Amino acid sequence: MADTTPKEEGIVRTISDAPPSHYVVKIQSVSLLKNNIDQYVSDAFDAGGYKWKLVVHPSGNKNKKVTDHISLYIKLADTSNLHPGWEVHAVIRMFLYDQKKDNYYVVQDAEEKTRRFRAMKVEWGHDRFIALTEFYNASNGYWVDDVCVFGVEVSVRKEIKLPGRDCLTLIQNPVEDNLSWEIKELNFRKDCYESNALQYWKIRIYPKGLDGGKGTHVSVYLALADAKPSTQIYAEFKVRIVDQSNSNHISSKPEKCCSWFNATNAAYGWPKFMSIDEFRKPQGGYLVNETCRVEADIKVLGVADEPDDLISNNSASDCKEIILT
Structure with a gap:
């Protein structure tokens, strides 16, 4: 069967023998999950000095009007200790294990593009990670005995402080x-x-x-x-x-x-x-x-x-308040 996952500019889909280095989640009773739960959120795991969670929408992210693909995201699990003006830039690779071929379907940004996590956007991922027809195709080995395995790698490249927070x-x-x-x-x-x-x-x-x-x-x-x-x-x-x-x-x-x-x-x-x-x-x-x-x-x-009142979410994030005394 031909791959029905749409091609996205800047997104690379490959096959890898190497497993994900940071986190793997094994989901049993996938059929029950997709019929009863809109999303599954994993336990927190450590990568690059931060705590993260993997978020799986087994039948697609309904909020994004996706119904024919699995949606897969990663989110910062704990931002309470982060300075309000800091951002985290990371390269993300997401994995799906092919249990028959013993390799991994990998989705990542081309040229190792970094993704920007911040207070207003703690989650990033793929609305259309893999088509449901591909996932449930018995010849692929992604869904075997009602079990599947997802994984993720997070490479934190830099963290910066926004000038707009001063x-x-x-x-x-x-x-x-x-x-x-x-x-x-x-x-x-x-x-x-x-x-x-x-x-x-x-x-x-x-x-x-x-x-x-x-x-x-x-x-x-x-x-x-x-x-x-x-x-x-x-x-x-x-x-x-x-x-x-x-x-x-x-x-x-x-x-x-x-x-x-x-x-x-x-x-x-x-x-x-x-x-x-x-x-x-x-x-x-x-x-x-x-x-x-x-x-x-x-x-x-x-x-x-750092100002007492941070700029509102509706304001431009790059402004700097100037006070003359």
Whole structure:
């Protein structure tokens, strides 16, 4: 019998000897299932760091006006722990076992196209996975002794945060915070010193250097004290090591910097802030009686955070709310 499943652009239907690597569900008494239940939802299974379920419509998805095919879908089983602005992009392969030939009928997107799962669309699949005439054709082996086997593979390719979930607040008249920090008993056996928090901020100093300045320079960084995953802070700042003897300062170059700080990029600084030799010179005044003073002037110019009220399902998902204060 010829395959009566309609050809779909971008969909590839193949035969594979390899079984699905993530999940298999065996359904017994298929005839009872199709006559009494519109859909079957499997137990949750793990793939790519997420929990999923397989959804089978044995006589077609009536909501899609399908009555002559089996409809097969995969859905995210638990989205309660997902950040509201995140998406999951995955490559999906769906399987049906041929019990006579010991191989699998496989339906997937051409060129491993990824499918986008998000809060508004947690389910994706094929309305016309296989024609019922093909499924019940005894020569095919998909339905044997009233038993069939479905399977699925899920390859998560990436997860992204939607820009539309941010609320950006630009501060019209920013207030400058001044952070002053004194390090006592500084020695060069310790890799890093970190100040207490002031508002959002901490200062870190590496006496032996970090990255490109390791072994030759003192490295100084300004860092977020509490880097929350949903928050970004845009700040203008200046950091200096104080000359305690002559009341002069060594400042960052350029004198003032601006940068975004977030959970991924929580610190900004200078691996070669000052050479170790210059820092240790007695006449320099930067290290006096094993004491060093570091200061920072910081202006928060803008904050991007998750809004209290997410945009409605009827709104465009790519808009960003701008609030001037």
